[in-house]
Amino acid sequence: MKFKTKKSNSSLPPVSTASLPDIVFILLFFFMTVTVFKDQNLLVENTIPMANQAEKFAKVGVIEIIIGKPLDNYQANYGTEPVLQLGNKIGGVHDVSAFVLEELSLMPEHLRAKATVNLKIDENVKLGIVNDVKKTLSKINMLKVNYIALKK
Amino acid sequence: MKHQRNPPEVNAGSMADIAFLLLIFFLVTTSLESNDGLQRMLPRPNAETADIYERNILRININAQNKVLVADNLINSKDLKNIVLDFVDNGGAQIDSPFYCEYCEGDRSSYSSDSPAKAIISLTSSRNASYDVYLDVQNQLIDAYNSLRTREAIKRFTISYSDLLLEYHKAENYSSEKVKLKSMIEEIRSLYPIKISEAELKI
Numbered sequence: 001m002k003f004k005t006k007k008s009n010s011s012l013p014p015v016s017t018a019s020l021p022d023i024v025f026i027l028l029f030f031f032m033t034v035t036v037f038k039d040q041n042l043l044v045e046n047t048i049p050m051a052n053q054a055e056k057f058a059k060v061g062v063i064e065i066i067i068g069k070p071l072d073n074y075q076a077n078y079g080t081e082p083v084l085q086l087g088n089k090i091g092g093v094h095d096v097s098a099f100v101l102e103e104l105s106l107m108p109e110h111l112r113a114k115a116t117v118n119l120k121i122d123e124n125v126k127l128g129i130v131n132d133v134k135k136t137l138s139k140i141n142m143l144k145v146n147y148i149a150l151k152k
Numbered sequence: 153m154k155h156q157r158n159p160p161e162v163n164a165g166s167m168a169d170i171a172f173l174l175l176i177f178f179l180v181t182t183s184l185e186s187n188d189g190l191q192r193m194l195p196r197p198n199a200e201t202a203d204i205y206e207r208n209i210l211r212i213n214i215n216a217q218n219k220v221l222v223a224d225n226l227i228n229s230k231d232l233k234n235i236v237l238d239f240v241d242n243g244g245a246q247i248d249s250p251f252y253c254e255y256c257e258g259d260r261s262s263y264s265s266d267s268p269a270k271a272i273i274s275l276t277s278s279r280n281a282s283y284d285v286y287l288d289v290q291n292q293l294i295d296a297y298n299s300l301r302t303r304e305a306i307k308r309f310t311i312s313y314s315d316l317l318l319e320y321h322k323a324e325n326y327s328s329e330k331v332k333l334k335s336m337i338e339e340i341r342s343l344y345p346i347k348i349s350e351a352e353l354k355i
Contacts, residue, residue, distance in 0.1 A: 031178035128279030
């Protein structure tokens with residue numbers, strides 16, 4: 001019985017895989033177009049918390065500050081307490097104003113007034129360092145902040 | 153002659169493999185980065201002080217144990233949205249007062265806020281509180297305001313507040329449609345202005 005059914009199966013015409021390259025190419029082009037090569041690597045842990053009221057924002061005139069614990073291979077130098085990642089460097093709260101003002105000066109003039117600071121903060125970070133960063137930002141008059149969160 | 157007419161076909165069987173390799177490369181390097189978030193304004197560096205009645209302030213505090221306190225009472229963090237809703241929508245001002253809120257649907261208690269425009273939420277936190285609790289509180293505050301705004305938007309324009317914002321972003325720039333939607337959004341916003349203070353309170 002078993003043998004018979006097997007035989008009848010093999011008599012079916014094989015599924016044509018001729019269109020497989022086309023499908024793969026479509027996927028390939030999709031990913032090629034959406035790929036953005038990152039100009040910075042994550043140096044700190046960054047698990048972003050969820051918030052169901054999160055909205056989408058335009059990505060123009062944005063300055064990004066990432067806060068989290070240094071990754072394992074940086075812990076020898078920077079310890080295990082949360083630090084800031086400013087561009088491609090790890091820094092402390094005292095580096096924030098210099099970094100933000102430099103980024104601001106690199107921006108086109110018409111965007112400067114609308115500049116937003118994106119705060120990408122790891123969910124395990126304590127509020128102390130966050131409050132310090134916010135205080136520094138408000139001192140240099142960068143009042144628009146965006147707490148990055150994943151939409152639920 | 154025969155060979156020229158029928159050149160040997162190029163084997164395209166490995167095409168799929170090459171495409172797969174490229175595909176996997178781009179899959180790995182792609183980061184579909186999201187730019188979602190909660191937008192907030194920080195307090196001005198040297199803001200002027202204002203005298204505010206105690207009934208118009210809702211004090212929210214996140215303590216070092218990651219517990220949320222409202223007016224020094226421990227609450228379940230899930231209840232925060234409803235507490236904020238009740239507080240903002242209270243509309244306690246008397247009917248002859250200039251701040252009377254005719255669209256409020258709250259209890260109109262004289263121990264809670266006079267009107268949504270007067271209601272201020274004060275958010276303070278311990279340095280040892282965790283960021284995800286803070287973001288959850290911020291999220292619930294915005295959630296409360298958005299649901300109030302949606303209620304008014306449906307009542308006045310039969311469209312929810314989030315749809316109103318979507319329509320606004322979809323509308324063509326400088327069109328009369330966009331101007332109209334903008335004035336609608338501004339009207340709704342002025343009914344329930346978000347007033348969250350993270351400044352230190354002087355009592």
